[in-house]
Amino acid sequence: MKQTQTHQRTRPWPGFPTSKSSSLGSFGDTNCMEQLLVHCANAIESNDATLAQQILWVLNNIAPPDGDSNQRLTCGFLRALIARAAKNGTCKLLAAMANAHCNLALHTHKFTVMELASFVDLTPWHRFGFTAANAAILEAVEGYSVIHIVDLSLTHCMQIPTLVDALANRFEVAPLIKLTVVDAKEDAPPTLDLSHEELGSKLINFARSRNVMMEFRVVHSSYADGFSSLIEQLRVQHLVYAESGEALVINCHMMLHYVPEETLPGINPNANSNPYNNFEPSSSSLSSSCMSSLRTMFLKSLRSLDPTVVVLVDEDVDLTSNNLVCRLRSAFNYLWIPYDTVDTFLPKGSTQRQWYEADIYWKIENVIAHEGLQRVERLEPKTRWVQRMRNANFRGISFGEEAASEVRAMLDEHAAGWGLKKEEDDLVLTWKGHNVVFATAWMPV
Structure with missing residues (x-):
C-alpha cells in the first residue's frame, strides 16, 4: 500500500469499471x-x-452502497470523508463525487413508540444493556417502597416497561416509581415522533396496567454542559429523598459519552459561564484538574447525591482522539460489527434495514466529518469508564450468575454470533468474539 500511495502521487489512479468485477x-x-x-x-x-x-x-467504485457488509461500511466512511472535504473546502475538485452522493445530509427516521420498540428488539445491542441493568437495579432497590429512577437513555425509555414488569413480578407490593427523564434537545438518533409528555402518559398507563404507580417528570438539560440543569434539580431534591428513604437509581444507557471529555478544547474551568461553578458537591471539592472535564465533573456530582446504584452501559470503543486517522481506524474496526450483524436478520432493501444503517451512518459522519462541539460521538472503552467511576469515588457491583443467565437467555433469541463474557465485575456483549457493549454497576464507596 505504501508503494501504491507513492505511485499515485505521480499520476492518476488507473481506471476502474463502474460495475463490480474481478478486475478490482x-x-x-x-x-x-x-x-x-x-x-x-x-x-x-x-x-x-x-x-x-x-x-x-x-x-466509489469498490464500495457500492448496496454491496456486502464491508462495502457498505466503507461506503459510509466514503460519504463521511466527502462531507468533511466539503466542510474543509477541499471539495472544489470533488463536484462530481459530491453529486454522486447528494444525500449527504442524513435524514434519520422518526419512530413511533411501537416502531422504536420493535427496532430496539432487533438485536441485543440495546437489549443486553436493558437486561443487565434491570438485574442490577432490582437487586439494589430490594426493600425500598419508593424508587426514583433518573433515566439517561438514548432509547427514549424503551427499557422502562421491562423494568416495570420485573418490579411487578418480583415484589408482592410494587414500589412507587418516580421517573425523571432528560429532554436534551440535541438530535441524536434514534428519534421519536412524540413529545416527552406523551411518552410519559403512555408509560404511566402501562405501569398502571401492571399495578405499579408511576410519577413522570421531564427535565430540560443538555449533555453539552454536562447535564448541569439536571444535576442542579437533583441536588435540590437530595434532602427530600434522603429523608424519606427513597432509592435513587441513575440509569445511564449509551448517553454519557455525549458529555464532553478532556480532549475537547475550549472548556475553561475558571470561566463564569461554566455551569458547575455554582455547584459544591458535599462529598469533596473538585480539583482544578478535574474541572477541565465536564464528564469527570458530572460523575463526581452524581457521587455527591449518594445514589443507591448507578448503572453505566455503553459501546466498548475509543473514539475520543483528536487525530482524524486514529478515530477513523478505531471506528472502522468497530462499526463493521453492526453492518455484519444486520445481514443476519434483515433482508436487503427492507425499510428497517434502511433505518438501522442510517443510524450507523449518522455515527460515522459525526466521528469523521465533525470537530469541536459538533463531534458528540466521543465513546470511551470500558477500562476508561471504570477508572473514571473509581476516581469519582464509586465502587463496582458485581453482576451475579442470575443476571448473566438472564442475559444468555435473551441472547438465545438472536443470531448465533452474539456472546457474553464476564470481565471482573462487569458484563460484556460480544459479536464473533469482539467486544461490543459493556454493562457496569456502581455504588458510592
Whole structure:
C-alpha cells in the first residue's frame, strides 16, 4: 500500500469499471479499503484535493452502497470523508463525487413508540444493556417502597416497561416509581415522533396496567454542559429523598459519552459561564484538574447525591482522539460489527434495514466529518469508564450468575454470533468474539 500511495502521487489512479468485477482485485479487500480511507483522510487533512479526489473515485467504485457488509461500511466512511472535504473546502475538485452522493445530509427516521420498540428488539445491542441493568437495579432497590429512577437513555425509555414488569413480578407490593427523564434537545438518533409528555402518559398507563404507580417528570438539560440543569434539580431534591428513604437509581444507557471529555478544547474551568461553578458537591471539592472535564465533573456530582446504584452501559470503543486517522481506524474496526450483524436478520432493501444503517451512518459522519462541539460521538472503552467511576469515588457491583443467565437467555433469541463474557465485575456483549457493549454497576464507596 505504501508503494501504491507513492505511485499515485505521480499520476492518476488507473481506471476502474463502474460495475463490480474481478478486475478490482485486492482493492475489494477490507484491509485495503481501510488503507485507502486512511490515505484519503490524510490527503483531505493536508488539503491535497487531487489525491483525495483520486482515492475517493477508487473507493466509489469498490464500495457500492448496496454491496456486502464491508462495502457498505466503507461506503459510509466514503460519504463521511466527502462531507468533511466539503466542510474543509477541499471539495472544489470533488463536484462530481459530491453529486454522486447528494444525500449527504442524513435524514434519520422518526419512530413511533411501537416502531422504536420493535427496532430496539432487533438485536441485543440495546437489549443486553436493558437486561443487565434491570438485574442490577432490582437487586439494589430490594426493600425500598419508593424508587426514583433518573433515566439517561438514548432509547427514549424503551427499557422502562421491562423494568416495570420485573418490579411487578418480583415484589408482592410494587414500589412507587418516580421517573425523571432528560429532554436534551440535541438530535441524536434514534428519534421519536412524540413529545416527552406523551411518552410519559403512555408509560404511566402501562405501569398502571401492571399495578405499579408511576410519577413522570421531564427535565430540560443538555449533555453539552454536562447535564448541569439536571444535576442542579437533583441536588435540590437530595434532602427530600434522603429523608424519606427513597432509592435513587441513575440509569445511564449509551448517553454519557455525549458529555464532553478532556480532549475537547475550549472548556475553561475558571470561566463564569461554566455551569458547575455554582455547584459544591458535599462529598469533596473538585480539583482544578478535574474541572477541565465536564464528564469527570458530572460523575463526581452524581457521587455527591449518594445514589443507591448507578448503572453505566455503553459501546466498548475509543473514539475520543483528536487525530482524524486514529478515530477513523478505531471506528472502522468497530462499526463493521453492526453492518455484519444486520445481514443476519434483515433482508436487503427492507425499510428497517434502511433505518438501522442510517443510524450507523449518522455515527460515522459525526466521528469523521465533525470537530469541536459538533463531534458528540466521543465513546470511551470500558477500562476508561471504570477508572473514571473509581476516581469519582464509586465502587463496582458485581453482576451475579442470575443476571448473566438472564442475559444468555435473551441472547438465545438472536443470531448465533452474539456472546457474553464476564470481565471482573462487569458484563460484556460480544459479536464473533469482539467486544461490543459493556454493562457496569456502581455504588458510592
